[in-house]
Amino acid sequence: MRRFLIVVLCVAFALAGCKAKELADKASISKDLDKRGTTDLMKEVANDKYDPPQDGRLTDNQVQMYLKVREQEKKIAQVAKEEMKKHAAEADKKGEKSLGAMMEGFKAIGSAADFITADIRAAKDLGYNTQEYLWVKTQILAASTAVMAEKFSETMSASMDKAYADAKKAYDEAQDEATKKMYADVLAGYDKSRQEMKQAETQQDPALTYNRQLLSKYEDALNAYAHELSKYEDKPGEVNKAMEQWNKDLEKSKSSQ
Numbered sequence: 001m002r003r004f005l006i007v008v009l010c011v012a013f014a015l016a017g018c019k020a021k022e023l024a025d026k027a028s029i030s031k032d033l034d035k036r037g038t039t040d041l042m043k044e045v046a047n048d049k050y051d052p053p054q055d056g057r058l059t060d061n062q063v064q065m066y067l068k069v070r071e072q073e074k075k076i077a078q079v080a081k082e083e084m085k086k087h088a089a090e091a092d093k094k095g096e097k098s099l100g101a102m103m104e105g106f107k108a109i110g111s112a113a114d115f116i117t118a119d120i121r122a123a124k125d126l127g128y129n130t131q132e133y134l135w136v137k138t139q140i141l142a143a144s145t146a147v148m149a150e151k152f153s154e155t156m157s158a159s160m161d162k163a164y165a166d167a168k169k170a171y172d173e174a175q176d177e178a179t180k181k182m183y184a185d186v187l188a189g190y191d192k193s194r195q196e197m198k199q200a201e202t203q204q205d206p207a208l209t210y211n212r213q214l215l216s217k218y219e220d221a222l223n224a225y226a227h228e229l230s231k232y233e234d235k236p237g238e239v240n241k242a243m244e245q246w247n248k249d250l251e252k253s254k255s256s257q
Contacts, residue, residue: 029079032125038113041121050131056207058214062136065128067218070227072122077115077231084111118231143212144224146204164190 114121123133167190171183215221230239 029076030083033076033080033083033111033114038117041117041124044124045120045130048129048131050129050135052135056139056205056211058136058139058211060214060217062132063140063215063218065123065133066136066140066224068126069119069122069128069133072126073119074227074231076121077118080111080115080118081231084115115231139207139211140215140224141228143208143215144221146208146212147221148225160190160193164194 119137120130120134123130164187167183167186171180171187174180174183212221215224226239230236233239
């Protein structure tokens with residue numbers, strides 16, 4: 001019993017320590033946002049220059065940079081969002097025609113700008129070249145959305161295969177030339193669509209393929225796109241839950257074809 005109480009106390013102290021650190025981090029971020037606004041940040045960012053590699057390929061270090069920035073961005077975006085909501089609520093409380101409401105409205109706009117630029121601020125705070133970071137983020141999001149497009153394409157392909165088989169069966173069973181011609185035209189349309197889809201796959205940018213494989217070493221490539229959406233969610237985990245359901249629905253749709 002005594003050992004159990006010691007374990008409980010240790011866990012309680014650990015949780016209290018984590019909570020205290022979280023509050024301290026939020027206070028530090030809030031102070032920085034107040035001291036160094038978006039305009040100041042943009043002036044700092046203007047000094048950064050970066051020439052992307054001609055082959056468009058990411059490196060391990062760049063993916064690691066993106067992931068570190070993303071974690072810091074999450075903290076900054078959360079504080080900025082909370083302050084934006086707080087100022088908007090204060091503006092409503094003071095009445096839309098009052099000077100106080102107007103001032104709170106300006107503060108809410110400032111917090112919205114802080115929210116939008118949270119990733120750039122995070123990159124700067126961590127000592128990274130913001131222009132390099134923005135290029136890296138663009139490549140990673142391109143890789144992430146390419147995965148989504150591929151999943152859609154696979155589902156469409158499965159659906160098309162079933163439709164093609166149904167149309168072929170109807171063509172074979174048709175009793176008159178007019179019906180046969182109608183289904184022949186349908187089959188020709190399916191063949192053309194298949195050819196176009198296959199051609200699009202073969203024409204995929206080699207850099208995109210490489211970046212997808214590199215990103216998959218660190219996490220599911222869809223996470224980057226999900227993270228971008230999660231910044232706007234009201235309840236933590238909503239986006240991940242929706243993405244999981246989307247994946248399940250696609251797999252169910254493919255298997256039912």
